[in-house]
Amino acid sequence: MKGMKRTLAVVLSTGMVLSLAACGSSGSGSGQASPENSSAAETTEAAAESAAGVSSDSGEKTKIVISYYLADDNQVAVRHKYLDDPLAEAFPNDDIEIKMYTDRQSLQIEVAGGGGPDILDLDGPTDVAEFAKANRVLPLDDYAEQYGWAGMFYDWAYDSCFYDGKLYSLPTSFEGMVIYYNMDVFEKEGWEKPKTKEELEALCKTARDAGYIPIAFGNSDYQGAVDWLYSTFTSCYGGGVSAVKEALAGDGHYTDDGIRESFEIMDTWWDNGWLGDNASQSVTTTDMVAFFTEGRAPMMIDGTWASSQLLATYPDCNWDSEMMPDDGVNGQILPFATGGGYAINAASENADEAAKILNWIFTSSDRHYASINEASYQPYPLKDFDITKLEGMDSKLYDQYKLLMDAQTNNQIGYCSWTFYPSDMRVYMNENVDGLFLKTLSLDDFLSECDGYLQKAKEEGTVPTLP
Numbered sequence: 001m002k003g004m005k006r007t008l009a010v011v012l013s014t015g016m017v018l019s020l021a022a023c024g025s026s027g028s029g030s031g032q033a034s035p036e037n038s039s040a041a042e043t044t045e046a047a048a049e050s051a052a053g054v055s056s057d058s059g060e061k062t063k064i065v066i067s068y069y070l071a072d073d074n075q076v077a078v079r080h081k082y083l084d085d086p087l088a089e090a091f092p093n094d095d096i097e098i099k100m101y102t103d104r105q106s107l108q109i110e111v112a113g114g115g116g117p118d119i120l121d122l123d124g125p126t127d128v129a130e131f132a133k134a135n136r137v138l139p140l141d142d143y144a145e146q147y148g149w150a151g152m153f154y155d156w157a158y159d160s161c162f163y164d165g166k167l168y169s170l171p172t173s174f175e176g177m178v179i180y181y182n183m184d185v186f187e188k189e190g191w192e193k194p195k196t197k198e199e200l201e202a203l204c205k206t207a208r209d210a211g212y213i214p215i216a217f218g219n220s221d222y223q224g225a226v227d228w229l230y231s232t233f234t235s236c237y238g239g240g241v242s243a244v245k246e247a248l249a250g251d252g253h254y255t256d257d258g259i260r261e262s263f264e265i266m267d268t269w270w271d272n273g274w275l276g277d278n279a280s281q282s283v284t285t286t287d288m289v290a291f292f293t294e295g296r297a298p299m300m301i302d303g304t305w306a307s308s309q310l311l312a313t314y315p316d317c318n319w320d321s322e323m324m325p326d327d328g329v330n331g332q333i334l335p336f337a338t339g340g341g342y343a344i345n346a347a348s349e350n351a352d353e354a355a356k357i358l359n360w361i362f363t364s365s366d367r368h369y370a371s372i373n374e375a376s377y378q379p380y381p382l383k384d385f386d387i388t389k390l391e392g393m394d395s396k397l398y399d400q401y402k403l404l405m406d407a408q409t410n411n412q413i414g415y416c417s418w419t420f421y422p423s424d425m426r427v428y429m430n431e432n433v434d435g436l437f438l439k440t441l442s443l444d445d446f447l448s449e450c451d452g453y454l455q456k457a458k459e460e461g462t463v464p465t466l467p
Helices: 007-014 044-051 073-090 104-112 125-133 141-147 155-159 183-189 197-209 223-236 240-249 257-271 285-294 306-313 351-363 365-375 395-409 423-437 443-460
Strands: 062-069 094-101 119-122 174-182 299-303 319-322 334-338 341-344 413-415
Touching: 062 351, 073 094, 073 351, 073 365, 094 104, 094 351, 119 125, 119 351, 125 341, 125 423, 141 351, 174 183, 174 223, 174 285, 174 395, 197 299, 223 240, 223 257, 223 299, 223 334, 223 413, 223 423, 240 257, 240 413, 240 443, 257 423, 257 443, 285 299, 285 306, 299 306, 306 395, 319 395, 334 395, 341 351, 423 443
Parallel strands: 062 094, 062 119, 334 413
Antiparallel strands: 119 341, 174 299, 174 319, 174 334
16 A cells, blocks of 8 residues: 655645755555665756666666665565566666665655656555646556557556546556454464454454454554555445445545444544554554564454565464454445556656556566565456466465455455545545544544545546446
8 A cells, every 4th residue: 555645746746846855755555665776865967867768877778767665685686586687688678777765755856856767656546646637647548559458457456547537557456455363362362253343343342351452553654554444444334335435436425424434433443442552643554563463462454465574574473364344234345456556757758668668567477476476476456367376375365365356256345545535635534534533633524624625526527436
């Protein structure tokens, strides 16, 4: 999952690099890291040269730069095996550089200054929309027709990449929100996994009384992690997906009773100490996972991206994951999202080659399956994705991927904000949900403000397409 700052729109629209150079950054909650050779403070001149394909040591080769998030040594080594080296082999006449960014703000500043990488690895449709508003990324419709992209991707993922009627990105993965269970704690306490919302609420009370943090949560390092919660609660409880769809794509409002009820449920759980023990504003997302794996919290609401982190960092943790328990009204729902979006920088002088590389990334299937099997990469949302080719991989990951596939087949798709909400609305929500928890903001005022952003987006025709 991905993060964004309100300052993004300001940076992109004004290009005032110096005045914003000291602004904070936002990071990704998603588990798909990459990058190497960091240059967070590259000058605008150097960035422009990079975008223009100028390279002192590349000879006659076409220079293409691809942005990625910060990664540790192990992740870089894995990326070399499954992306860098295969790219170099597939495009011998190109000088392809994978450029790592220590924070999103550095990329924003470069792009705002007219430079930056040719291919931008962005945080998903809501992030891409901010770049599109400022004319910093190219419409991809002609390339889509050339390469047949519309027929390659799941419709829900592909359609979410449109902004104002034009295609601006391609979805890099698909993911969803699930509930994780620490099975060692469950076995120790003699608990059964809850099948219904009522059973889950009863278990939260039992766990709280026993001295546990019922459901691990923290967002002190990334305020926007609250969208993992509200995306889950609005999709699964209260009015559920039908209420959200009516508000986002129909004649409804975000102040409607069904949505209000889902926020009331979430707020009550927080008040009860069931979500992060009333201390999420002082707990990092890293601490959140640690609390879960250490057994201080028997449950955790997190994205499917967390599974690879659990396997790599906490191999001894005995965990399981499922869709949120059924509330008896909405059925079991899996809130869906694209994990990110590849866009082409409007300043790139090699856009045709960048599009060719993007097409290769999504059509080099043997490489892609190997990266999922051997390195726990998340699948691309491709229609021809064959889950049987993952048999033999870690069983927990396989079960999660099957859960994602089955949810699509059975129409159990919910709506994660970073894919399906208007960008301004989502930014406001991420900055103000903590106000609901801390009682500095009323639910009436919060929902009314959200609806204001939503109705404006409806008038402008910029609400993302829902499945």
